[in-house]
Amino acid sequence: MSTKTIILILICLTFHPLLGGSQGLPRFNNNTDQESLLVFKSRITDDPLGVLETWNPSSSLCNWTSVNCNVTKQRVTSINLENLGLVGTIAPHIGNLSFLSYLNLQNNSFSGSLPQEIGQLFRLRTLILASNRIRGTIPASLSLCSKLSYLDLSINILEGTIPNELGALSELEDVSFMQNFLTGPIPSSFGNLSSLSNLILRSNSLKGPIPEGLGRLPFLINLQIGLNNISGEIPCSLFNSSSLIVIAMAVNRLTGTLPRDTFTNQTSLTTFFVGGNLLSGRIPPSIGNASSLTRVDLANNSFSGQIPWLGNLPNIQILSLQSNQLVNDGAGGMDFLASLANSTQLQVFSVAENQLTGKLPSSIGNLSRQLSLLVMNNNFFHGSLPGEISNLVNLTLIAFEHNSLTGTILPSIGTLPNLQYIFLHENKFSGKVPESLGNLTYLAEVHLSNNLLEGTIPSSLGNCQRLQLLDLSVNLLNGTIPGDIFGIPGLGKVLNLSFNSLSGFVPSEVGDLNMVQAIDLASNQLSGDIPVTIGDCSSLLYLNMSRNSFQGSIPNSLDKLKAIEYIDLSSNNLTGNISASLESLKFLQVLNLSRNQLSGEVPKGGIFENSTAVSLSGNLKLCGGVPNLGLPKCDSHEKKSGGSKLKIVLAATFASVAFIIIVSMLVFWLVRKKDSDLRAVNEKANSPEMYPMCRQHDLKLATRNFSPEYMIGEGSFGSVYKGVFEDGSLAAIKVFKMGQHGASKSFIAECEALRSIRHRNLVKIISVCSAGDFKALVLKFMPNGNLEQLLHPRIEDCEVEKVVDMNQRLKIAQDVALALEYLHHDCESPVVHCDLKPSNVLLDEEMSAHVGDFGLARILLKNSPNAHLSISVGLKGSIGYMAPAMQNMAWVRGSQREAMSTVLEY
Structure with missing residues (x-):
């Protein structure tokens, strides 16, 4: 080697940042790691468990929680x-x-994009970011992490295509991108991932063919690409792979046949x-x-074609062949069973949903005997239901609907102890509804409609306390409706007894069905009055009692069905007026009162404004209403008579009100003169007995069934x-x-604390609701949120950050101090x-402060030497927060000063 060459090499080693001495290298060391983690921590806006509190420069970063170091x-x-x-x-750091x-970082709420700088981690082997809210695309720089073997980005909001560069990660063993919004094809380069064992891409919007190379990967055992838009034929290489354990590619657009x-x-x-x-073929x-x-x-x-012989599947647990075009023609067509x-x-x-015929x-x-779900509906089976089904003692569901089965429903069905769902409708079953159904304590739904069943409804069904749906419609049933059915507490979906020959009255116990959503008693021979108690079915959405012989008036209690959408009382013998209270049903879409004997003036508000939603034909004595109803005008004499009566009533009402006002003023003057302590009066006025009780159903309507869109806050207990x-009024629930x-x-503490206190700077309680396990307080709504949101607004929660000047802070501090x-x-x-x-600390429309949340409040006994124990027994308050005044008993005496310091400190 020449001297010139040696000199050039030494120069490169000295000055090149990747090859040479320490001066050219990035100064990544222990301090760099600490600075990077501190920047990472600074990007965390919420740490509810306080895990990152140990991440501070006062201790070695190797002692920080959840951090491990090279020794x-x-x-x-x-x-x-x-x-x-x-x-x-x-953070990109x-x-x-x-x-x-x-x-x-799995199962947190990280958002934003995945930084490109992650590609600098050339020693990274495992990257798990599943179950977050990460957006953007998968950075191609991940391909620089050459040691990467485990990559999980599932359950995020990633979009765009999967980078083809990832196919260069030769050590990659596990990949999961499921439940994102990825598009484009599966990269053909994935066929080069010779170490790959698990590839999970389901629940995206991927398209294009399945790469042929995937079937040649020697260690691939788990391939999940379902719920995409992948098309084309399944590569033959997958069928020749001896390593695959899981092939899951359901709900795509794959075509062709299986070899x-x-x-x-x-x-x-x-x-x-x-x-x-x-897919098609056999x-x-x-x-x-x-x-x-x-x-x-x-x-x-x-x-x-026919279902093949299945005799060597000793481990099979789930076998679904439904919704195809399978047949069982010729001899041995049912041998698969x-x-x-x-x-x-x-x-x-x-x-289910094939073209199978013949007898079962x-x-x-x-x-x-482990069989739980037996589903053979929507075929062409005929004959009776084999009694041998009672051998399948673990059945929870049987579905034979939409066939042509005949004979009786065998009583032995009541010996299946775990049965929950019975689907036998749309057949030709005859005989009686088995009494033995009452033995099925787990029964949830019974579908026996559209058969030829006769006799009475067995009262034993009242024993099925978990029953949610009962449909016996379109049969030949007679007799009365057993009152036991209305005593089933869980009947919360449908009670359908329509199109039978049932007679007698509807029991008043119908009002006990406060969970049921639909009641259909149409086309029977029922008579008597419509029970007033039907207004207690507070969850009812659908009510059909048409084509019977009901008489009397329409009960005013129907206006209590605040969520009702459909009412049909047509073709009965109802008389009297149509109550104007029906105008208050805001969700009502259909009201059919036709072919009765109703009379009087038709209301004009609410649903009555829409002539296409209301049917009143056949009631010859009705008048008035909106013009589109086409009813005659009401008699003018009646109007005058009614007008004079109204004047008399108004005059009497006015006189009564005036008398009450005068008496009230006199009493108030006497009380004020006798007792000048305004606060005592306020306390008495706010006693719990004064709180009106509200219904759970009303709160559901006000919050659209407690929709997340209506949630404005969440704490440990509620x-x-x-x-x-x-009426358009607002409240915080x-x-x-x-x-x-x-x-x-x-809940008890908050009620106890608020029962005898009243102050303009305390949150006002409007009502309470206590129904079984449901507890709620209805409080005055504070449109300006709380002090935390005002002082530290989140960027994503507000467009413009509010500026709180010193005067406002002092005013809020003063309000809090007065309350304390x-x-x-x-x-x-x-x-x-x-x-x-x-x-x-909540803020009303005028930015006045109100102290709320008394869930941890304590009431001290006056003049008790042990009063301090009510404060000191156990730590109270929020995790990670201690009020400055909690340090000693000066809290009780220095309320104003410490409340101010708390607000000003923030």
């Missing part, structure tokens, strides 16, 4: 922050941790999901010999929603999480809040 060089090698509820973004080999030897070489295959595609007969199969889904394709007798692990079996063989009773009531330990005590002074000194028994912090 000799003290460099960061591992960061594990999964399942901590962190909120923030991933993460790329400076040059010794990092493991990074796990006869599809399962011949699949000695390890356990899961084969190709349902929901465009089911490969080799499936019957794939002894390792545990789950097979060929549903929702266009497979045709008998061949499954050896499949003792079978739990789910479906051949008794061999159906030889299926696995969530706060913005409620919009029917605090719903307690009764399943949370301590929530019940918090009142609580500590002017109540009958002093009240200690125990959780005073900015988020519990």
Whole structure:
């Protein structure tokens, strides 16, 4: 080697930043790692568990929580922050941790994009960012992490294509991008990932063909690409792979047929999901010999021909062949049922929605005793339902609807102890509804409509306390409706007894069905009055009592059905007026009162404004209403008479009101003169007995069933929603999480604290709701949120940050101080809040402060030598927060000064 060459090499080693001496290298060291982690921490906007509190320069970064270091060089090698509820973004400085080999941020709320700088982590082996809110594209720079073996970016908001450059990661073993918004094809370069064992890309919008090279990967055992738009035929190489254990590519646009030897070489295959595609042809007969199969889904394709022999599937648990064009023509067409007798692990079996015919063989009773779901609906079976089905003691669901089955429903069906769902509708069953159904304590839904069933409805159904849906419509049932049915507390979906020959009255117990959403009693021979108690069915959306012989008036209690959308009372013998209270039903879309004997003036508000939604034909004595209804005008004499009556009523009302006002003023003057203590009057006026109780249903309507869109806050013991009531008024509705330990005590404490206090700077309680396990407080709505939001607004929650000047801060501090002074000194028994912090200081429309959230409050006994124990027993307040005044008993006496210091400090 020449002297000139040696000199050039020495120059390169000296000055080149990657080859030469220390002066050319980036100065990445222990200090760099610390600075990078501190920047990473600064991007965290919420650390609910306080995990990152140890991340500070006062201690060695190798002692920080969730951080591991190299022992000799003290460099960061591992960061594990999964399942901590962190909120923030991933700082690009993460790329400076040059010794990092493991990074796990799974199941947090990281947002923003994945920084390109992550490609600088050339020692990184594991990257787990699943279950966050990361947006943007997958950076191609990840391909520079040449040691990467585990990559999980699933359950995020990633979009764009999968970088083809990732195919260069020769050590990559596990890849998961599932549940994102990725588009484009599966990179053909993935066929070069010779170490790949798991590829999970399901639930995206990928398209294009499946790369042929995937089937030649020697270690690939798990391929999941379902729920995409992948098209084309399945590569033959996948069927020749002996390593694959899971092939899941359901719900795509795959076409073509499956080769006869599809399962011949699949000695390890356990899961084969190709349902929901465009596959056709016959089911490969080799499936019957794939002894390792545990789950097979060929549903929702266009497979045709007969179902092959399935006799060598000892481990099969799920077998779904439904929604195809399978037949059973000729001899042995149903032998597949008998061949499954050896499949003792079978739990789910479906051949629904095919073209199977003939009688169901008794061999159906030889299926696995583990069988839970037996689904054979929408075929052309006839004959009776084999009694041998009672051998399948673990059945939870049987579905034979939409066939032509005849005979009786055998009483032995009531011996299946775990049965929850019965689907036998749209057949030709006759005889009676078995009394034995009452033995099925787990029964949830019974569908027996559109048959030829006769006799009475068995009262034993009242024993099925978990029943949610009962449909016996379109049969030949007679007799009365058993009152026991209306005593089923869980009947919350549908009660449909329409199109039978039922007679008698509707029991008043119908009002006990406060969970039911639909009641259909149409086309029977029912009579008597419509029970007033039907207004107690507070969850009702659909009510049809048409084509019966009901009489009397329309009950005024119908206006209590605040969520009702459909009412049909047509073709009865109803009389009287149409109550104007029906105008208040804001969600009502259809009201059919035709062919009755109603009379009087038709209301004009609410649903009556829409003539297409209201049917009143056949009521010859009705008048008025909106012009589009086409009814005659009401008699003028009646109007005059009615007008004079109205004047008399108004005059009497006016006189009564005037009298009450005068008496009230006199009483108020006497009370004020006798007792000048305004605060005592306020306390008495706000006693709990004065609070009106509200219904859970009303709160559901006000919050659209406690929609997340209406949530304005959440704490340890409850969530706060913005409620919009029917009259347009607003309120804050605090719903307690009764399943949370301590929530019940918090509710009691808050009620106890607020029962005898009233001050303009305390949150006003409007109403309470206590129904079983549901507890809620209805409070005055504060449109300007809380002090925490005002002082530290999140960028994503507001467009313009509000500026709080010193005058406003002083005013808020003064309001809080006045509230605390009142609580500590002017109540009958002093009240200690125990959780005073900015988020519990609420601001009204005039920016006046109100102290709220008394869930941890304590009431001190006056003149008790042990009063201080009420404060000192146990730590009170929020995790990570301690009010300055909690340090000593000066809190009780220095309320104003410390409240000011708390507000000004923030």
